[in-house]
Amino acid sequence: xxxxxxxxxxxxxxxxxxxxxxxxxxxxxxxxxxxxxxxxxxxxxxxxxxxxxxxxxxxxxxxxxxxxxxxxxxxxxxxxxxxxxxxxxxxxxxxxxxxxxxxxxxxxxxxxxxxxxxxxxxxxxxxxxxxxxxxxxxxxxxxxxxxxxxxxxxxxxxxxxxxxxxxxxxxxxxxxxxxxxxxxxxxxxxxxxxxxxxx
Amino acid sequence: xxxxxxxxxxxxxxxxxxxxxxxxxxxxxxxxxxxxxxxxxxxxxxxxxxxxxxxxxxxxxxxxxxxxxxxxxxxxxxxxxxxxxxxxxxxxxxxxxxxxxxxxxxxxxxxxxxxxxxxxxxxxxxxxxxxxxxxxxxxxxxxxxxxxxxxxxxxxxxxxxxxxxxxxxxxxxxxxxxxxxxxxxxxxxxxxxxxxxxxxxxxxxxxxxxxxxxxxxxxxxxxxxxxxxxxxxxxxxxxxxxx
Numbered sequence: 410x411x412x413x414x415x416x417x418x419x420x421x422x423x424x425x426x427x428x429x430x431x432x433x434x435x436x437x438x439x440x441x442x443x444x445x446x447x448x449x450x451x452x453x454x455x456x457x458x459x460x461x462x463x464x465x466x467x468x469x470x471x472x473x474x475x476x477x478x479x480x481x482x483x484x485x486x487x488x489x490x491x492x493x494x495x496x497x498x499x500x501x502x503x504x505x506x507x508x509x510x511x512x513x514x515x516x517x518x519x520x521x522x523x524x525x526x527x528x529x530x531x532x533x534x535x536x537x538x539x540x541x542x543x544x545x546x547x548x549x550x551x552x553x554x555x556x557x558x559x560x561x562x563x564x565x566x567x568x569x570x571x572x573x574x575x576x577x578x579x580x581x582x583x584x585x586x587x588x589x590x591x592x593x594x595x596x597x598x599x600x601x602x603x604x605x606x607x608x
Numbered sequence: 609x610x611x612x613x614x615x616x617x618x619x620x621x622x623x624x625x626x627x628x629x630x631x632x633x634x635x636x637x638x639x640x641x642x643x644x645x646x647x648x649x650x651x652x653x654x655x656x657x658x659x660x661x662x663x664x665x666x667x668x669x670x671x672x673x674x675x676x677x678x679x680x681x682x683x684x685x686x687x688x689x690x691x692x693x694x695x696x697x698x699x700x701x702x703x704x705x706x707x708x709x710x711x712x713x714x715x716x717x718x719x720x721x722x723x724x725x726x727x728x729x730x731x732x733x734x735x736x737x738x739x740x741x742x743x744x745x746x747x748x749x750x751x752x753x754x755x756x757x758x759x760x761x762x763x764x765x766x767x768x769x770x771x772x773x774x775x776x777x778x779x780x781x782x783x784x785x786x787x788x789x790x791x792x793x794x795x796x797x798x799x800x801x802x803x804x805x806x807x808x809x810x811x812x813x814x815x816x817x818x819x820x821x822x823x824x825x826x827x828x829x830x831x832x833x834x835x836x837x838x839x840x841x842x843x844x845x846x847x848x849x850x851x
Binding site: 411412413414415416417418419420431433439440441442443444445446447489490523524553587588590591592605607 | 613614616649651652653654655658659660661662663686690694695699700701702704707708709710711822826829830832833839840842843844846847
């Protein structure tokens with residue numbers, strides 16, 4: 410327990426088991442990004458998985474959305490303390506995209522249009538834990554929220570769910586991404602409050 | 609040296625900035641220093657152990673163990689009303705940070721700087737203006753500051769004084785609701801003419817720092833890209849109401 414602030418009550422909004430420590434609920438959808446919002450045309454858009462041997466698998470926009478999609482409803486948790494429960498998405502599971510990819514890699518470095526990167530263990534992209542999504546709440550994903558498509562990895566802090574996703578490089582070693590280089594946690598589990606390096 | 613976890617700070621002063629904001633001066637023993645543009649998390653704990661934390665920009669360079677955080681009141685917010693009304697000088701509060709290594713101006717960077725602030729988004733930009741002056745840097749700085757009205761300007765007297773005394777600092781205001789008497793401009797949202805007239809040409813390769821509410825930052829950064837600025841030279845910090 411911290412230093413008690415006399416008279417501080419807090420707002421005691423619904424907490425319950427769905428809210429990780431240090432998070433508060435929000436109904437709106439704040440935006441956090443480090444630079445301008447990239448505008449990506451759907452004719453130029455592609456998604457590329459690159460393995461540790463340099464082999465590449467590519468999907469155009471039309472090829473991607475010809476794949477079977479799922480409609481996950483998930484809770485999302487931002488490192489700046491807000492959480493949003495029960496968000497609705499539509500996208501392709503990474504299990505589908507990684508199916509048949511021949512790799513011995515343990516790590517993934519996700520990269521985006523605009524130059525953003527973030528890293529996570531490859532296992533965290535498997536087993537129904539991650540999607541490339543292009544719809545939010547039944548509509549096209551707005552550019553400021555990562556459209557035309559973003560990664561969705563809701564069990565980690567939301568900076569891991571790279572906006573404007575362009576591809577994933579698989580590797581045998583862990584390579585820190587944009588915020589991870591700037592002092593944020595390498596893994597980012599909200600339930601263990603892994604916000605910053607050393608947490 | 610890196611310290612993590614929460615530190616205990618003491619409120620040593622609170623300065624009113626506007627009707628809805630104030631600067632808290634906190635003393636944090638052994639504060640390691642911070643870069644202009646970084647933020648801190650502040651945490652409050654109720655008597656039964658309930659806790660609430662929020663992120664705030666640091667608005668000035670460190671003065672020894674003292675740091676300054678400027679807080680805007682979020683109506684019906686959970687943390688900001690307590691910071692502005694409930695916390696008394698001498699009270700203790702928990703702090704963690706400094707956090708964020710990207711939205712940061714570095715003294716060693718010789719590029720001209722454009723700061724674009726919307727409302728309380730001026731706080732981290734003020735840290736840059738103050739740090740530049742404190743270091744005796746002559747890097748040319750321009751600030752475009754969007755406010756509803758003159759009453760909503762943070763640091764108003766200080767900005768006026770700094771502009772008067774410093775030939776390489778310019779400040780331009782954009783009024784979105786109410787233009788001060790005597791000015792011919794119309795109230796408007798920030799647009800291409802403001803950024804064209806008061807920013808730097810893209811050929812000079814300035815660093816652009818944009819901070820404010822999401823819609824403001826989206827609009828300004830889109831315009832800067834359209835004016836030819838390299839996206840990597842546009843650093844943004846967006847915030848919504850965070851209580």
